Amino acid sequence: MFMFIMVALLWLMSSILFFRNPQNEKIRWASVIGFCGGFGGIGALLGKGIDRPEWILHLDGIFTSIGHYFTPYGMLIFGIVYSDVIGNVRKRNILKLLLLIPIFIMYSMFQVYPEFRVDFRILAIWVAPYVIAANILLIYSAWREDRPIIKRRKILTCVFVVPMFTFALTTNIILEALGIVGVWRYNPWIIVIQFLVFVYSGVKYGILGVRIRFEKEMRDSTMKAARSGTALFNHTIKNEIAKIDLLVNQIKEQIPPEEKSAENLGLVLNSTNHVLELSRRIQSKLDVIDLKESEFSLIESIDSAINLLKPYLNMNLNITIIKQCNQRL
Structure with a gap:
């Protein structure tokens, strides 16, 4: 037995x-x-x-x-x-x-x-x-x-x-x-x-x-929270941009087309339309996003982030970046 x-x-x-x-x-x-x-x-x-x-x-x-x-x-x-x-x-x-x-x-x-x-x-x-x-x-x-x-x-x-x-x-x-x-x-x-x-x-x-199962459940829960929070944020942006778009259109109707202000308002409307389109694209990506585990180099990620900042860092010569990384990362 x-x-x-x-x-x-x-x-x-x-x-x-x-x-x-x-x-x-x-x-x-x-x-x-x-x-x-x-x-x-x-x-x-x-x-x-x-x-x-x-x-x-x-x-x-x-x-x-x-x-x-x-x-x-x-x-x-x-x-x-x-x-x-x-x-x-x-x-x-x-x-x-x-x-x-x-x-x-x-x-x-x-x-x-x-x-x-x-x-x-x-x-x-x-x-x-x-x-x-x-x-x-x-x-x-x-x-x-x-x-x-x-x-x-x-x-x-x-x-x-x-x-x-x-x-x-x-x-x-x-x-x-x-x-x-x-x-x-x-x-x-x-x-x-x-x-x-x-x-x-x-x-x-x-x-x-x-414990992989529990960690996966935690990751899935975190992803759902991220989707929910991002969707809420995205919805808020759309609402505010829609208000701006409406107000700018009302102002534009009151300004003669030949004036410079009318042209600037047209640029503002183009920008608001662009933001709305971007918001829709972000939402569509959130609906299909799927996390997958994979190995990566943390050092390479750090180097990539520093490279993205270089154009801004070159504008101020007083900024110095010191990178200290364990080679096993």
């Missing part, structure tokens, strides 16, 4: 992560860890011994091997992707393939059918470095981060993920290799605690992208 709860919570957390932001590679690999760990739990639920139906023996071997082999692999890849230590996509993909080599070796050395068997001492030789390296990469990523908000999120991620990785490594691999068998049966209690921490952190602070 407790193992079933563990699998359900693992897959629930993984599903929440994945469907919140499937385009994010970090989120995808975090989901892989949970799904693979859940497969290991399913293998435990299928029981032991060869006196079981053939299809259960096959499923047990597949699921249990996925849990033992691919979970630590997913942990390390998640650490690499999350820390951005390898920025080049091609190099990162090559490394992902190379890190699969121990898994292929394990499948060639140990049986999966009719019953999964593995030497945990050999398994620990590569699994322990994988998990430890993943922890180090996560901690390093949080340590080197100098943007306060992102640093806090990375620290929260470390607080949530590193103990989970370490506990799984210790109970599932290290203790088994040392001959201390069965401690992994306490994992469901740890998973329940981690799930509660996951929900609390995700709702309050945002962890591993879970």
Whole structure:
């Protein structure tokens, strides 16, 4: 029963992560860890011994091997992707393939059918470095981060993920290799605690992208408020310009066409018509505006703003602009 709860919570957390932001590679690999760990739990639920139906023996071997082999692999890849230590996509993909080599070796050395068997001492030789390296990469990523908000999120991620990785490594691999068998049966209690921490952190602070939904709702709400406020402002401008247009027309009718004032009033009317047309165009754009997330350089935006101001700055030689920017912006 407790193992079933563990699998359900693992897959629930993984599903929440994945469907919140499937385009994010970090989120995808975090989901892989949970799904693979859940497969290991399913293998435990299928029981032991060869006196079981053939299809259960096959499923047990597949699921249990996925849990033992691919979970630590997913942990390390998640650490690499999350820390951005390898920025080049091609190099990162090559490394992902190379890190699969121990898994292929394990499948060639140990049986999966009719019953999964593995030497945990050999398994620990590569699994322990994988998990430890993943922890180090996560901690390093949080340590080197100098943007306060992102640093806090990375620290929260470390607080949530590193103990989970370490506990799984210790109970599932290290203790088994040392001959201390069965401690992994306490994992469901740890998973329940981690799930509660996951929900609390995700709702309050945002962890591993879970808060994206709430942030998107806040952004949509802000956009609706911006549209409403701009529409109101736009409507007010139209009303005032319409008044000006009406009054200028009345004055123009009282002035002979040959006088200079009549020409100036004509220019005013042209300007009011232009403003009204501009107002209609702004309103039409507001009706179809759609915000999309994208990466941008804050430094380039600052440079662009300064360049727009240069004509005005050149008119006053006493103005000096000093730009100090972190190169990681």
